[in-house]
Amino acid sequence: MPLSKGLSFSDWGLRQRDFAEILNISSANHLRSEYNKFVELMLMYALVDCNNFFVSCERVFRPQLEGRPVVVLSNNDGCVVARSNESKALGIRMGTPFYQISGLADSGKLTACSSNYVLYADMSRRVMSILADAVPKIEQYSIDEAFLILDGVPEDKIPDICRGLVKKIRKWTGIPVSIGIAPTRTLAKVASHFAKKYKGYNGVCVIDDEAKRTKALSLTPVSEVWGIGRRLAPKLRSLGVETALDYVKRPSDWIREKFMLHGLRTWMELQGKACVEAETEAARKSICCSRSFADMLEDKEEISQKVAGFAAQCASQLRKEGTAAVHVTTFLYTNRFRDDLDQYFPSATIALPAAASSAQEITAAALEAFRMIFREGYKYKKAGVIVGDIVSADEVQLPLFGYDAGLRQKNDALSRIMDKLNPVSAPPLLRLASQKDAHYADGIRCEHRSSRYSTSWDELLEIK
């Protein structure tokens, strides 16, 4: 099949069928036009990544932590979720349970911070708004990462723009960032790792020619590639694939057979052929609220109050986003680390007669599911509620029969009052009776939490 620019599918080392599948194309005519578009699309992507983000946020308000080993802990001060370069150098790994390194903290060799998501969300908002002001469009990928969409920006200007952004963000927010620039998202990720790792780049690394690409891939362990996780990395190593370069050198059939479509996408991206699409701004499909308990719980009433609290939080989030959900799932976990105890990981899903977002309806369904799965005699460590099949609130279809429209109106009205009265980031004043005094964030251990410097005047004034 002849194609534009004298290229054929085999030049890409791909079968036509795989190509169509990767780009999610079904008709043959469509395939040709999409392929031509694809070949001509030669965008550059820039990935902005905040360095050790949670640690950097803590350091902005406690500069004495600069240059010292610091970690940020998960909820319940359970395990390490962020590390400074100095704590990485101490050999502390991501996900390490805190009790294994609390000795270092006690002896003053390490500073451990409980996580403070209100602070991190606010700092993230500041960084993102600087980026959004500087380029035509950004795609926020996570709390600490964003892709810059540089349509219409001359390619040779991009590195300078990015170097300017690194300086500006550091100066205005105190957060250090690294930027990777490359023709695909996956390669931009690789580039950002280099920008972060080697001081000489001054925070910006560009992969824009074949020599740089090959060099970068040969220095990148396959386990660090975006899309290759902790399960696949050992499998790849056992097959003799150590570096990202080893990976792209394997034929596409081999990749396809062993790692399927997902692996093939990564393979193309590493060759510099973009096929990971933009994150669509589609609404989310589910919302989850879950917590581990500081201690294991056995009492049915106590756990049901927690579940009611998670459900109320999900409902509140739905209303905030102007959406409603059809399915409500409740799940329970026993303590998976305790081999000596009986294990039980049940879940149940309730389908509502119509998509809902009121605290009453979501909570009632979550509790119904809870009653279906709860068994006496287990020690529960975690519970949660997921609301799924989310639709926009103004598109909710009400059933014709067997449905109390008046009750729904009352429920919605009460929920609106709760939204007005309850503060955004503090325990709510108004709760359902089933919640008793349970708020989704209650009962969480956080003995090392910093102040909410950026969002609370009282706490800002405490800075010494």
Next chain:
DNA sequence: TCTGGGGTCCTAGGACCC
């Protein structure tokens, strides 16, 4: 003693229908 939370996508396999 102590081990996070919140998402997405893909695939395999079972149920069911014709």
Next chain:
DNA sequence: TCTGGGGTCCTAGGACCC
């Protein structure tokens, strides 16, 4: 009594990301 295969839908589980 014996025996088939294809399509669709759904769900559970596994992989990934931060």
